[in-house]
Amino acid sequence: DAGITQSPRHKVTETGTPVTLRCHQTENHRYMYWYRQDPGHGLRLIHYSYGVKDTDKGEVSDGYSVSRSKTEDFLLTLESATSSQTSVYFCAISDKGTGGPNGYTFGSGTRLTVV
Amino acid sequence: GENVEQHPSTLSVQEGDSAVIKCTYSDSASNYFPWYKQELGKRPQLIIDIRSNVGEKKDQRIAVTLNKTAKHFSLHITETQPEDSAVYFCAASMDNAGNMLTFGGGTRLMVKP
Numbered sequence: 001d002a003g004i005t006q007s008p009r010h011k012v013t014e015t016g017t018p019v020t021l022r023c024h025q026t027e028n029h030r031y032m033y034w035y036r037q038d039p040g041h042g043l044r045l046i047h048y049s050y051g052v053k054d055t056d057k058g059e060v061s062d063g064y065s066v067s068r069s070k071t072e073d074f075l076l077t078l079e080s081a082t083s084s085q086t087s088v089y090f091c092a093i094s095d096k097g098t099g100g101p102n103g104y105t106f107g108s109g110t111r112l113t114v115v
Numbered sequence: 116g117e118n119v120e121q122h123p124s125t126l127s128v129q130e131g132d133s134a135v136i137k138c139t140y141s142d143s144a145s146n147y148f149p150w151y152k153q154e155l156g157k158r159p160q161l162i163i164d165i166r167s168n169v170g171e172k173k174d175q176r177i178a179v180t181l182n183k184t185a186k187h188f189s190l191h192i193t194e195t196q197p198e199d200s201a202v203y204f205c206a207a208s209m210d211n212a213g214n215m216l217t218f219g220g221g222t223r224l225m226v227k228p
Contacts, residue, residue: 033215040124042204042218043159058215059116090158103149103161104216 003027006107023091032074036087117142121219138205145207
């Protein structure tokens with residue numbers, strides 16, 4: 001077990017509805033990240049957190065918000081889902097900005113489809 | 116901010132041949148360059164990384180080279196095997212606390228038996 005779990009693994013939602021994805025870690029790592037993966041774009045950073053209640057925007061943050069009320073949980077919310085947010089979402093953790101000896105550890109991903 | 120370009124987007128090789136994937140980055144302050152492998156339907160996993168005080172690093176059949184002057188780095192896989200088939204991502208960052216990785220667009224490597 002990599003010490004990081006994402007839920008749900010798959011979700012289909014309708015345009016305009018709010019959606020929350022959860023990332024849970026058991027490693028007590030300080031840094032947590034949300035990326036989206038789309039063909040041809042690699043992994044693009046949405047938001048990240050460097051501690052409880054400390055978050056900041058990434059490259060593609062429009063339409064997304066995050067919260068981190070506990071070290072172990074990092075939530076990603078799509079306030080009003082759009083079809084352009086159909087993607088695979090990965091959470092990652094590290095004990096240092098770029099990761100210590102083992103770099104980032106990624107969750108298994110959430111496949112979100114907005115119809 | 117940092118921009119990372121990765122080439123080629125797809126690469127097909129015969130089993131036993133070598134594969135090379137190249138990345139360029141834009142921020143001369145970047146000094147940490149990891150490579151991730153993502154098998155179909157799985158999470159990306161770190162396979163090798165290099166820091167700017169090193170020009171080359173090797174781990175069995177994989178190696179990474181870095182040219183800081185030209186701002187490019189490459190992944191080399193020798194004696195490819197079918198299980199090397201995956202998507203590979205390069206990334207770059209300043210290796211300081213709080214700095215996050217910027218990823219390249221990925222290379223789909225197919226190793227034909």
